[in-house]
Amino acid sequence: QVQLQESGPGLVKPSQTLSLTCTVSGGSISSGGYYWSWIRQHPGKGLEWIGYIYYSGSTYYNPSLKSRVTISVDTSKNQFSLKLSSVTAADTAVYYCARAPYGDYPGPVDYWGQGTLVTVSS
Amino acid sequence: SYVLTQPPSVSVAPGKTARITCGGNNIGSKSVHWYQQKPGQAPVLVIYYDSDRPSGIPERFSGSNSGNTATLTISRVEAGDEADYYCQVWDSSSDLAVFGGGTKLTVL
Numbered sequence: 001q002v003q004l005q006e007s008g009p010g011l012v013k014p015s016q017t018l019s020l021t022c023t024v025s026g027g028s029i030s031s032g033g034y035y036w037s038w039i040r041q042h043p044g045k046g047l048e049w050i051g052y053i054y055y056s057g058s059t060y061y062n063p064s065l066k067s068r069v070t071i072s073v074d075t076s077k078n079q080f081s082l083k084l085s086s087v088t089a090a091d092t093a094v095y096y097c098a099r100a101p102y103g104d105y106p107g108p109v110d111y112w113g114q115g116t117l118v119t120v121s122s
Numbered sequence: 123s124y125v126l127t128q129p130p131s132v133s134v135a136p137g138k139t140a141r142i143t144c145g146g147n148n149i150g151s152k153s154v155h156w157y158q159q160k161p162g163q164a165p166v167l168v169i170y171y172d173s174d175r176p177s178g179i180p181e182r183f184s185g186s187n188s189g190n191t192a193t194l195t196i197s198r199v200e201a202g203d204e205a206d207y208y209c210q211v212w213d214s215s216s217d218l219a220v221f222g223g224g225t226k227l228t229v230l
Contacts, residue, residue, distance in 0.1 A: 037219075047157075047165065047208055049219035060217050063123070096164055105212045106219060108155035108170035115164050 002026040004097045004113035012091075012120050018084040022097030022113060023077075029055050030075040035100045037109065038071060038082045040093040048093075052106055053080055060106070087120045094118075124213040126222035133228045134199050142225045144192040144209030152211045154192040156185060159224075160205045168207075169194060196227070204229045 008020035022036070029036060035052040042048070051061040053071045061069050065084070073080040084091060094115040101107035127145040134140040144154060154172050157165035167176050169185035172192065182197045196203055209222040 046224040047210075047221040049221065052219075060219075062218060063216065105214055105217075107153075108167050108210070109157070109165070110167055110170075110176070112164035112166075 002099065002111045004099065004111055006095060006097050006113045006116040008116065008118070010117060010119060012087055012118060013122050014088055014120055015086055018082070018087050018091060018118055018120070020082045020095055020097075020116065020118070021079050022081070023079050024099075025078070028075075029073060029078050029080065031055075033102050035060075035102055035106045036071075036073065036080045037098045037100055037106070039096045039098055039109070039112075041096070041115070042090075042093045050082065050084075050095075052100065054102065089120050092118065092120045123216055123218060124211070124220050126209055126211065126220055128207075128209060128222040128225045130223070131226045131228065133230055134196075135230045136199055136201060138199055140196040140199050140203070140227055142194040142196075142207050142209075142227065144194070144222050145190055146192075146211065147190060149190055149192050149211065150188045152187075152213075154185065154187050155210045156183075156194045157208045157210065158203075158205045159208065165208065199227075199229055201229050203227060 003025045037052045038050040068085045070083040096115045097113040098109045099111040156169040158168045159165040172187040173185040184195045
């Protein structure tokens with residue numbers, strides 16, 4: 001059974017960089033076959049896709065966030081990470097890491113982390 | 123960019139059928155996935171590729187997709203089905219995963 005667990009600071013100051021890590025257990029990122037993703041949900045709002053990474057390092061990013069987002073993968077630790085720069089209060093959200101099957105394009109998200117709330121505030 | 127439109131809320135009595143729609147331009151040409159999210163929990167995939175059901179999801183959940191509307195149908199609704207439901211597609215023209223705004227299902 002695959003499990004994903006987000007970790008990182010719950011409070012980030014405005015203009016700084018939000019950094020989160022997702023640790024995957026029960027499956028190996030380097031085995032391929034899946035995209036690894038970050039998705040966020042503003043308080044009381046809907047879901048917003050941030051981006052995907054494949055184990056090879058290839059990425060897809062949401063164009064609305066692309067200039068501020070970096071998603072990376074560390075196969076030796078079976079982890080992938082999110083960095084979001086120049087954050088504002090509008091980046092306050094629950095951040096989920098997730099998995100989607102690999103194909104011509106990403107498939108449905110079949111596993112989700114529990115989510116972690118990140119608050120941007122001074 | 124591609125937009126998915128869902129009704130903000132749907133209400134249904136227990137034992138009846140709930141239908142939640144997801145509208146998009148020629149959405150019938152795309153694969154639609156549906157997620158259920160209960161308060162304080164991560165979303166759960168309930169329908170994928172328009173009408174497939176993951177293991178563990180009751181047969182009461184079904185999906186269809188044609189033209190400009192995809193539909194999630196929940197038969198014999200139970201109190202435990204009360205949740206927010208989101209549709210999602212991959213917009214290959216923009217290489218972008220798109221979610222609908224979500225529908226809150228209330229069981230009366």
